[in-house]
Amino acid sequence: MFLYDVAIIGAGPSGLLCARNAARRGLSVALVDSHDRPGVKLSLAGGGRGNFTNRTITEAHYLTDAPDVVRTVLRAFPCERVLDLLRELCLPFEERDFGQIFGLRPAAFLADRLAVQCDDERVDFYLGCTARGFSLPASSPSFGRSGEEAAFSFAAGEERVSARRLVLAGGSPAFPAAGSSDSLTRLAASWGHDVEPFRPVLVPLVMPGDWPLSGLEGISLNVRAGLRKNGQDIRPDPAGIRSLLFTHRGVSGPAVLVASCWWQSGDELVLDFLPELPVLELLNEKEHGRLLVRNLLSRYMPARLADALCPEDLARRKCAELGKKDRQRLADAVHRFRCRPSGTEGLKKAEAAAGGVRLSGLTRRLESRKVPGLYFCGEMLNVTGLLGGYNIHWALASGELVSSALAGERAPRR
Ligand SMILES: Cc1cc2nc3c(=O)[nH]c(=O)nc-3n(C[C@H](O)[C@H](O)[C@H](O)COP(=O)(O)OP(=O)(O)OC[C@H]3O[C@@H](n4cnc5c(N)ncnc54)[C@H](O)[C@@H]3O)c2cc1C
Secondary structure (H helix, E strand, O other): OOEEEEEEEOOOHHHHHHHHHHHHOOOOEEEEEOOOOOOOOHHHHHHHOOEEEEOOOOHHHEEEOOHHHHHHHHHHOOHHHHHHHHHHOOOOEEEOHHHEEEEOOOOHHHHHHHHHHHHHOOOEEEEOOOEEEEEOOOOOOOOOOOOOOOOEEEEEOOEEEEEEEEEEOOOOOOOHHHOOOOHHHHHHHHOOOOEEEEEEEOOOEEOOOOOOOOOOOOOEEEEEEEEEEOOEEEOOOOOOEEEEEEOOOEEEOHHHHHHHOOOOOOOEEEEEOOOOOOHHHHHHOHHHOOOEHHHHHHHHOOHHHHHHHOOHHHHOOEHHHOOHHHHHHHHHHHHOEEEOOOEEOOHHHOOEEEEEEOHHHEOOOOEEOOOOOEEEOHHHEOEEEOOOOHHHHHHHHHHHHHHHHHOOOOOOOO
């Protein structure tokens, strides 16, 4: 049986870049994926166009147990490296708001082009094959069965693949319609790695049936979203103001997807519906004095939302008639609207899953401390980006880091 230098499980962005770059560094590579084409989840990214990276990218844009490691990886692989890759693949791109870089062709183009380059570098593809039945090299401390195995091996379809090194790039269980699973993360846990349980993030929030803003589905506007946890307000989103969309079951849109990264059961969502126009100032403007309160609000937000937000006893009063307390009540209703979601739409609709293999059990080159020769990259690691191209960026950055480690290159400096 042929012994590969490296076998990579998962042909998402992390596995593809890792495979291409390892092969370019002279290694023989097997790349395995359950799907019969590479990059299935990637092809859904950014509404089909792919938000591949971001002009501003730091460890603060990630949830992880090891921000210092993430910082090192990102410094060695900044936004410009992804842009160079897109140029090399002839994939035109544009910059949108918040520094987001989107492709100008279907997102699947990135996976297709990387797969062609892998092919050019003689990577052997095992597509439509779920890797299972793994065995570890005999040299792995406490794991190798006594015997002759000198390599990792596993079944891929009808064949048995053997390799000196193994890279797990199996992604997360988010968005199962893309065939996602946590099977490789469970495998890593069974080999003694610390795993943070997965939870859905970048996901719409569901509201209880009786919440006061029901029936507004389809309305979208810019808000500032925060959370109230254990009686304390937090505004975790570094970007501040983003859009919110009312859905049939609750709220979605970028502001909510980002807030969902920190939301836990019991937390309240705190929304500022006029983040750039203080209501107290609007009330003070002379020309507004004769307006009814609801009419003032509906100048600056959709009328149905204004009606739902405005305390009933104030709606039909003139602005000039409001005393100090009522003004503050109105300002709180608009700027500090609080509601307690009943849950999220779950992994089924999540763009990512926080959790995964903790970096604390890995070297700075993302090699296992438990099983030498075993590496991890991409979303199956406990590194989850916020909205804005951060997850694909991480997949590519960690894939490149692992390929350089496989070739014996030194870890990037801190
Ligand atoms: C709808 C949607 C939109 C998104 N949009 C964006 C965006 O615009 N920007 C952004 O940064 N991120 C986005 N993401 C997240 C991003 O797509 C992922 O973070 C990224 O694809 C992760 O790359 P990966 O290589 O780690 O894993 P994946 O792309 O998930 O690839 C892992 C691969 O491993 C394979 N696999 C797993 N187990 C096995 C096994 N046992 N045997 C064989 N194969 C196996 C799977 O089939 C899969 O193809 C989006 C996600 C979704 C769901």
